[in-house]
Amino acid sequence: MLVFKSGKGFMYGVPTLTDVARLAGVSENTVSRVIRNKGPIADSTRTRVTSAIEELGYVPNRAAGSLASSGSMLMGVLLPSLSNIVFPEVLRGIHSALASTEYQALVGVTDYDALTEQGIVSSLLAWKPAAIIMTGFDHTDATRRMLENSRVRVAELMDIDAEPIDIAIGLSHRKAGYDSGRHLISRGYRRFGYVGHDWTADRRARKRYEGLCAALLEAGLTLKAEQRVDGPSSTIAGRDTLARLLTKKPDIEVVVFSNDDMAVGGFFHCLSAGIAVKEKLGLFGFNGLDIGQSLPAPLSTVRSNRFLIGQTAVEKLLESSERPLERQIVDTGYVIIEGATA
Amino acid sequence: MLVFKSGKGFMYGVPTLTDVARLAGVSENTVSRVIRNKGPIADSTRTRVTSAIEELGYVPNRAAGSLASSGSMLMGVLLPSLSNIVFPEVLRGIHSALASTEYQALVGVTDYDALTEQGIVSSLLAWKPAAIIMTGFDHTDATRRMLENSRVRVAELMDIDAEPIDIAIGLSHRKAGYDSGRHLISRGYRRFGYVGHDWTADRRARKRYEGLCAALLEAGLTLKAEQRVDGPSSTIAGRDTLARLLTKKPDIEVVVFSNDDMAVGGFFHCLSAGIAVKEKLGLFGFNGLDIGQSLPAPLSTVRSNRFLIGQTAVEKLLESSERPLERQIVDTGYVIIEGATA
């Protein structure tokens, strides 16, 4: 165990900046400067300080730093869920961008609930984070007010079809849905079905649905059948829901799913039921998950760059600690993957 | 925008405990007590204080609290990766247990690198977290020393086949591998193949492999063929690697995969290659992922309770803020899922 002098004589415990200063024979302030690389420091003193830090195994107390500077090296991250693989991928992007910085991610899960989100935002704000990353645009008024008053930078991810608080990063789900429809129509499909999950939680799925319908309408078509399941998307839900849809309406040419999880499930149903995918029934998803692309027939879908969204959010937020005058929108785009299922 | 008195007259900004005290006409100390529910407070003053808090929208500054009490409501979480679905599921368990508390998760990703881990541990410790949750037993000496000196509680997750720093929560991968082998042998399989991924990063996969080999040896058998791919596990890797294995050794009866991702890929290969799963070739995985269970033929595998591991870790850590005298091991167990692929 290390022994060193502290404020009041010899102590066992965690060394502080004071201990480093004493050992290096400089003022606390100088040590602080060395640590933060701020202001001019003579090479000789820098060396003495760094070796003192080394010797003591000094680690700055972030709470103290944060209190003194009223700002922290924390980035608040609010995710609606960790069950849907999409959000861990966003988080991966966030961490990847954070890795080259000193920032740490303070992560909260809202469970798709605006009130839960409000509580977490309040807790996060208590740490004076450098910025907050959230998902979507559904916040309570109280949440908006807290965010407004705190003046922290805020990124709202995934969607860009609304006015952001500060900066929005993602893609237009309405447009993605629309383009999916156009794409499938151009491939000759006319009799469309839709298989989806609960969209009271997942608003973006609904926007894609609306875009799809718009494209159909424009072409003088409509959905011949649709089936939605309560609860979140999953492979099993997709499998069962497609089965149900086909029972009611067997003469569908192509099914658009609310996302890839559902579509993969649909693929499995076709496999079990002996339905020739694409020849007899086209399948189309959304997200471009690995699992879909590793199917014996790669899923036809839309790639939504989740990793990029997370990564871009961090980069954009760290560009400036002040909110820009104009609300910003970053379109990370999407790509239609032809695949082999539609 | 709120206006209120602060230390030096009227101010715009975030209200502090001082502001609350002034508004409620009590001392700061009393406000602090009300907030933390400590000590006796007259009902009348409690009401005045809470309504003052309400009125100002006061949120305690955690950094200040942490500094004053040298402890925080933070829980450090170190995950090797977010790409492997297994870890988001652990994180989900952690968050689920944290949800009913005031604690927040400070999350870092090590990328399976002990030195990266060391850096993150150091950063986390700077926040004086209540506890730290890590994965596995591979840490640098420096990491161990830091953890030792800091005296924070430490949980090491996933594995229980080693001596933990404080508490280990997970399952015996060696035993799980062994039991998988016994199970398959009892089902009549004799000609075993193995398809795996890079285990310099994923040590637990190796332990399962060793357990499997031990079971085979005990039954007078050996692996007839094995094929490992560089890099992490994935469905595509599983698909391609099984293909390669079968090219070299077509007369295998059953293939054990390093995990479900790989096994699902193997299943897809069989589908494409027209190999009758189970009749002609048995497939066996590890983890019990949803995707495996939603296959047309549910994957035969072992369920490792990831969610439970994360959840249990938090519960155990919060039981006491002091390390127990004896290092603790919590076995969350595993269950062999019969499935339909072996």
Next chain:
DNA sequence: CTGTTAGCGCATTCAT
């Protein structure tokens, strides 16, 4: 280039 002086906002003694 470096030291001095003041707090940051709260929790923790100790009083009363």
Next chain:
DNA sequence: ATGAATGCGCTAACAG
């Protein structure tokens, strides 16, 4: 049941 005093460890002016 409440208040007053003190300091946690650090950063931010301001000097020099």
